[in-house]
């Protein structure tokens with residue numbers, strides 16, 4: 001998977017720099033084109049000349065060392081790279097990346113690149129467990145950077161614990177494995193719905209639910225990173241999208257989401273409904289703000305249309321995936337929805353469990369397809385849940401096509 005790939009190897013300053021030499025050598029032997037970029041601290045451990053000899057390319061260390069006046073070196077390398085691997089990634093480099101800092105050539109290039117970025121941390125065990133480092137890694141994970149976890153064992157600082165740079169072979173395996181899934185949706189159109197709807201009762205009040213949109217946005221991001229052309233129909237959320245492969249359409253009410261999903265439906269190959277759509281809306285909507293009264297205010301609610309059901313009823317070859325937000329007998333209720341709504345698969349989350357469902361950055365789900373073999377995805381980030389779901393969907397679509 002790395003043959004003929006343009007790989008930017010970012011080396012930041014830690015004792016594990018010596019392992020980056022072996023990584024450069026192995027990547028080159030496997031047919032990758034490797035360009036190494038070192039921070040100033042990294043050059044204190046190993047000379048750039050070593051990396052130049054191993055990669056057979058010039059090594060970059062200084063943003064202002066512009067050798068070719070026709071190009072701006074850090075933008076040129078950023079555009080050239082298909083893949084960027086940061087190994088070793090120090091706590092400092094991770095901190096810079098998570099905060100958008102660009103005060104050396106490597107951090108500047110990483111801000112400019114559109115390549116898939118893999119981060120292999122290496123540091124002291126206590127640094128790795130520090131809340132600041134954990135927060136920075138979480139931020140990068142949410143932005144779609146991929147981590148190659150450090151191993152545990154004897155560390156150069158004398159401690160025994162987690163923080164040792166993963167072995168070069170394992171780093172290449174992890175990158176190759178991930179790259180394999182990268183093109184899974186190339187040439188496919190993916191429609192995703194996310195977030196809550198809002199149902200107005202007067203100009204200042206509405207009914208809604210606790211969905212933040214994070215799960216659906218993570219699915220859109222994962223699908224786009226796997227090569228899909230994504231349309232994201234977003235309810236009332238406070239989230240941003242910057243991926244150029246995601247076309248975002250904002251809606252507010254269940255009725256607007258119904259219209260938009262139906263307009264987009266036929267043009268898509270895969271449709272995933274992670275949105276939390278209102279099942280009921282106020283029967284009467286007031287043009288003026290309702291004045292407070294001394295007695296109770298009873299709001300009569302009417303049913304909204306079930307979007308997923310109507311997509312299931314009108315489906316023509318699309319792979320249709322629903323979500324089920326349950327609080328008891330999650331699997332039983334989820335499978336009933338799979339059958340009733342004519343779906344190809346359903347993603348069930350028990351939203352009463354800690355770490356699952358609404359609002360947070362993690363989820364715990366069970367994916368069930370029509371062969372009804374449940375596949376559990378245990379507690380992990382919503383982006384990781386999304387990546388695993390997309391891989392399962394790609395697999396099932398291949399099986400259906402046979």
Ligand code: PMT
Nearest residue numbers: 211212213214215276277306307308323324325357358359
């Ligand atoms: O957004 P987050 O904060 O990240 O939280 C994620 C989530 C909990 C919202 C998500 O994981 C999830 O479970 N989404 C589905 C929520 C839901 O509405 O579940 P449901 O069991 O009520 O509905 C079943 C399915 O029917 C869903 O795919 C839903 O989009 C769809 N539906 C429901 C009602 C309706 N009128 N039209 C629909 O299409």
